[in-house]
Amino acid sequence: xxxxxxxxxxLHIALRIIGAVGGGWLFVWGFTTLGIALGIATGMPYDxxxxxxxxxxxxxxxxxxxxxxxxxxIARVWLVLAGGGAVMTGGAxxxxxxxx
Amino acid sequence: MFQSFRMSMTWLHTWFGLVIGYVLMxxxxxxALSVFDREIDRxxxxxxxxxxxxxxxxxxxxxxxxxxxxxxxxxxxxxxxxVGGPLPESKPVMGYSAYTTHRDxxxxxxxxxxxxxxxxxxxxxxxxxxxxxxxxxxxxxxxxLKIGSEFFYPLHYSLHLHxxxxxxxxxxxxxxxxxxALVSGVVMHRKIFREFFTFRPNKQAQRSALDLHxxxxxxxxxxxxxxxxxxxxxxxxxxxxxGETMFEDVALKQAQEEAAATGLAFDPAGVPAxxxxxxxxxxxxxxxxxxxxxxxxxxxxxxxxxxxxxxxxSIYRAGTDRVTLTxxxxxxxxxxxxxxxxxxxxxxxxxxxDFMTGLHLQHFKHWMLxxxxxxGGLAGCVCIATGFIFFVEKRKRAxxxxxxxxxxxxxxxxxxxVTGIVxxxxxxxxxxxxxxxxxxxxxxxxxSVFWLSWLAAFVHAAIRSAxxxxxxxxxxxxxxxxxxxxxxxxxxxxxxxxxxxxxxxxLGEAYWPVAGFDLALLAAAxxxxxxxxxxxxxxxxxxxxxxTSSGGAEAAHA
Numbered sequence: 001x002x003x004x005x006x007x008x009x010x011l012h013i014a015l016r017i018i019g020a021v022g023g024g025w026l027f028v029w030g031f032t033t034l035g036i037a038l039g040i041a042t043g044m045p046y047d048x049x050x051x052x053x054x055x056x057x058x059x060x061x062x063x064x065x066x067x068x069x070x071x072x073x074i075a076r077v078w079l080v081l082a083g084g085g086a087v088m089t090g091g092a093x094x095x096x097x098x099x100x
Numbered sequence: 101m102f103q104s105f106r107m108s109m110t111w112l113h114t115w116f117g118l119v120i121g122y123v124l125m126x127x128x129x130x131x132a133l134s135v136f137d138r139e140i141d142r143x144x145x146x147x148x149x150x151x152x153x154x155x156x157x158x159x160x161x162x163x164x165x166x167x168x169x170x171x172x173x174x175x176x177x178x179x180x181x182x183v184g185g186p187l188p189e190s191k192p193v194m195g196y197s198a199y200t201t202h203r204d205x206x207x208x209x210x211x212x213x214x215x216x217x218x219x220x221x222x223x224x225x226x227x228x229x230x231x232x233x234x235x236x237x238x239x240x241x242x243x244x245l246k247i248g249s250e251f252f253y254p255l256h257y258s259l260h261l262h263x264x265x266x267x268x269x270x271x272x273x274x275x276x277x278x279x280x281a282l283v284s285g286v287v288m289h290r291k292i293f294r295e296f297f298t299f300r301p302n303k304q305a306q307r308s309a310l311d312l313h314x315x316x317x318x319x320x321x322x323x324x325x326x327x328x329x330x331x332x333x334x335x336x337x338x339x340x341x342x343g344e345t346m347f348e349d350v351a352l353k354q355a356q357e358e359a360a361a362t363g364l365a366f367d368p369a370g371v372p373a374x375x376x377x378x379x380x381x382x383x384x385x386x387x388x389x390x391x392x393x394x395x396x397x398x399x400x401x402x403x404x405x406x407x408x409x410x411x412x413x414s415i416y417r418a419g420t421d422r423v424t425l426t427x428x429x430x431x432x433x434x435x436x437x438x439x440x441x442x443x444x445x446x447x448x449x450x451x452x453x454d455f456m457t458g459l460h461l462q463h464f465k466h467w468m469l470x471x472x473x474x475x476g477g478l479a480g481c482v483c484i485a486t487g488f489i490f491f492v493e494k495r496k497r498a499x500x501x502x503x504x505x506x507x508x509x510x511x512x513x514x515x516x517x518v519t520g521i522v523x524x525x526x527x528x529x530x531x532x533x534x535x536x537x538x539x540x541x542x543x544x545x546x547x548s549v550f551w552l553s554w555l556a557a558f559v560h561a562a563i564r565s566a567x568x569x570x571x572x573x574x575x576x577x578x579x580x581x582x583x584x585x586x587x588x589x590x591x592x593x594x595x596x597x598x599x600x601x602x603x604x605x606x607l608g609e610a611y612w613p614v615a616g617f618d619l620a621l622l623a624a625a626x627x628x629x630x631x632x633x634x635x636x637x638x639x640x641x642x643x644x645x646x647x648t649s650s651g652g653a654e655a656a657h658a
Binding site for chain 1: 101105108109111112273275276279280283284329332333336337340342343346347350351354447449450452453456
């Protein structure tokens with residue numbers, strides 16, 4: 001508490017926050033849609049899969065959000081959250097197309 | 101972000117806590133008030149001060165009222181925008197529904213009308229909404245704002261910012277930050293167990309504020325975590341709208357398949373048919389609940405596909421006897437009254453969600469648990485408010501030296517979101533008692549009193565916070581405490597003068613909705629006076645001096 005934090009550039013802070021919030025949301029979106037698609041693919045009713053993923057989504061968001069401020073590199077925040085979110089969303093879309 | 105894990109978490113806790121804490125104050129304070137939203141409604145609308153009623157006869161009372169209902173003007177305006185032109189003369193009625201709870205003397209009635217000329221959305225529709233006195237069927241005036249359930253309650257999750265659901269998104273983000281603040285708060289404090297038992301009210305403000313911040317944060321940690329998380333889950337379909345986007349086709353297909361499987365028709369048949377006695381269906385539903393040994397009052401009743409051969413009536417139980425959201429819906433064929441289906445028990449996943457959201461939405465009948473919710477919510481407010489005070493106290497001396505106004509503004513906004521929201525709420529109640537009863541659009545003026553009181557509190561806090569820049573306490577805290585005391589006592593007195601329901605009378609009759617709220621207002625006033633007097637002592641340095649003379653080691657570097 002007592003140690004004062006070294007100062008960071010406003011750009012660093014902005015990129016970090018946008019990465020945590022926007023990237024975090026995209027990651028959770030990917031996680032949720034991929035989860036639901038996987039659920040449907042394995043025979044779960046859509047409603048049930050959606051309800052289950054909604055229960056998990058915000059815990060995942062919480063972990064992603066906290067992690068983005070702990071991890072050293074901003075590039076990693078963006079790559080994992082935004083990149084991972086995009087990949088999972090794409091996976092969900094492909095999976096959905098193959099089973100629908 | 102920083103070299104050490106703890107430092108990164110501290111940064112997160114400090115800055116998100118400060119900025120989003122202002123929003124969280126609104127969520128926690130008005131969320132705590134929402135626990136008794138129906139009781140606040142009774143206080144605000146004196147003609148509804150009578151005992152809760154069960155659902156009246158549908159056939160004799162409700163149906164004739166439903167048939168006279170009209171779509172709401174504002175919904176028609178919105179529909180015109182969607183259609184991009186005039187609406188058809190005829191708007192076929194689609195459905196009727198009625199909702200009440202074990203705390204509601206009044207009954208809310210909803211109707212749904214098809215908008216048939218929207219090429220983009222063949223299912224486009226608008227709603228009608230009225231509130232009635234179920235004893236007589238008399239409609240309550242639309243001008244009467246239900247301050248508890250229609251203003252304070254939605255304020256705590258939507259901030260009344262409806263454009264693009266902006267308020268929901270802000271509150272959702274605030275809930276996420278609340279969760280992150282709890283996690284980072286635990287990480288920051290290694291000696292969490294010892295802090296649990298530490299409160300030194302006579303130390304310097306920074307130390308006392310931190311003690312109380314840790315104490316309320318730790319003691320109510322599960323409560324805070326749970327409410328922030330379940331709040332997000334309740335509105336998950338807004339934050340992650342999968343059903344309207346990627347899974348739209350899947351969702352529609354499932355709904356149609358389900359309708360086919362359950363016999364609850366998704367679409368009307370297009371063949372006219374009369375409606376059988378709904379009262380008889382209610383009797384049958386109650387009989388079936390009783391057979392399962394459940395208290396059987398109707399909470400929600402809906403008639404779908406009005407006047408059509410596919411019409412069905414869904415009757416849901418008011419879940420007063422358990423935490424989880426219940427329904428035990430029983431569905432009847434509208435034209436004959438024969439049973440179509442009883443809802444099966446929820447699956448494991450649905451059961452967990454129903455329990456979690458039920459714990460947040462509290463439809464149950466358990467007054468002690470209800471009060472614990474209020475205390476939990478207020479503990480959240482104390483935790484956030486002491487966080488603000490700690491932030492300011494920690495920095496104000498350094499800022500005073502460097503000439504920065506940061507601590508001053510943080511303090512001014514803190515004043516307006518801590519004492520300011522109480523002033524706004526109490527001011528609204530005073531306005532509710534003072535505005536003429538026949539004032540057109542009375543609810544709008546009550547809301548205006550709220551927003552203007554809040555604005556006034558902010559302006560006052562901003563003007564009076566200059567001493568913070570000299571590392572002193574802003575007198576705005578104390579002055580606004582006095583304003584709270586005056587407004588809260590004023591509301592109680594005005595309630596007496598305008599309705600004759602003074603405390604001796606309401607207590608004597610054990611009419612708790614009004615007696616309880618009056619007592620709560622008086623308790624708030626007493627607490628505000630106590631706080632104002634303590635703040636005065638702080639301002640003139642009496643408490644710090646006392647501490648120094650008693651040899652407090654930590655006061656040495658105050």
